[in-house]
Amino acid sequence: MHLYRIDPAGDREAVRALYGIHRAAEAAETPEGPILPAPSFCDWAAHGWSDEPREVWLGDSDGDGDRGTGPAAGGYVLELPDTGTHRVASLLLVVHPEARSCGAGRRLFEHARARMRAAGATSCTAMVLNGSPGEALARSTGAKPSLVFLRQVCALDRAKAPRPGEVTAAAGVPGYSPVRWCGRTPRGYESDVAALTTATSDAPSGDVDRDGVPWSVQRVRTRDERCAARGTRAYSVAAFCESEGRLVALSTAYVDAAHEGWASQGDTVVLGEHRGRRLSLGVKKDLMTWLREKEPSVHSIATWNAEPNDGIRRVNGSLGFTVSRRWTEWHLVL
Structure with a gap:
């Protein structure tokens, strides 16, 4: 997987590709809905709900150079802390259902962990659907379950x-x-x-x-x-x-x-x-x-x-x- 940072406010094609992965994953895991519509997801990826600082990365299944040439297989949105003592980051990591079971999730996570450490974050949180493939990934990173949320x-x-x-x-x-x-x-x-x-x-x-x-x-x-x-x-x-x-x-x-x-x-x-x-x-x-x-x-x-x-x-x-x-x-x- 080749990872490259995207500008979600300026690169509409790239952020729509990330949304396509997110929507495919949501449709596979929660087909009853609701799924966040594209305009809201793309705006959130670029700005957060109230302009929180963030990084957005996309991963191609193959390719080289500054930007891969294969289809987008996964990506992540990383919300970084800019104030406070505890400096807790928040991570949304998505992998297309067709690209799972080949290490893409782990590759994305390790890249995100390096970016969080470089930004001075002391810990991170991620919301994971119970019973989904993301549970095994979260557990393998050493993360601990903190709080259950009900939809x-x-x-x-x-x-x-x-x-x-x-x-x-x-x-x-x-x-x-x-x-x-x-x-x-x-x-x-x-x-x-x-x-x-x-x-x-x-x-x-x-x-x-x-x-x-x-x-x-x-x-x-x-x-x-x-x-x-x-x-x-x-x-x-x-x-x-x-x-x-x-x-x-x-x-x-x-x-x-x-x-x-x-x-x-x-x-x-x-x-x-x-x-x-x-x-x-x-x-x-x-x-x-x-x-x-x-x-x-x-x-x-x-x-x-x-x-x-x-x-x-x-x-x-x-x-x-x-x-x-x-x-x-x-x-x-x-």
Whole structure:
């Protein structure tokens, strides 16, 4: 395998080749979907969700010189830490199903490990589908399973949420009122959204030490800009605390332009002092009701949750979500 670094923002042919490998692998392992559409994958490969630093490499099955001549067989996206003490990198490594069992995955990993060490990373994480060929590769590198994540799916026509026009759930909690927006975060709420996004750092994280750098207003704006640039519609429902004059709960879902009938649930978070008041259930119910109204072609919504996060799992179960797959986050000390 010949490896070469690509510029995902400038080399559309190369990043589309990487997406083709990713899509083939996803279709082989999770044929029920959803699969991230090409525009979102290519934008994420180039910029991350909010402009995190990264490297993208592609591997040809044969060839020499600066760039191989054979068909693309695999590649990886490496998100590198640029702040903090623990300096944890994140790796997405993909091998085309037709190129497996010939050492391609190991070759890609060893190359990625060298790049992580050169960048000063102290450890790395990778999400691997349970029961997939990636499990054996992860184990062979010396990585350890850190945390199990559940992909849960809900058919919107069966969701246990109010129908359009019914009283919203968040409005039923005394002292709080619902707030909705589609697209970029309104300027008056950006600092609240930054605080809420920072609060997600207290979710279960296994044995991985992350620095939990607080989100800034600028990072919220960057994430919104990236979302708009790739044609993704973001729907957000929040709970506004009337006595404090700020947002204290938030749930967001994303619908890609090429969504193929799926929406993706982002974070649902409630500030610590406001938990235990069913606000997470309220904002998620309102969000699903709004999605049914605004996106009639979306039939299902998928979400990811850490298995130990019992609170959000109970909320999801009450709304009609069921577990479809399990992934494990593997952690390797470099």
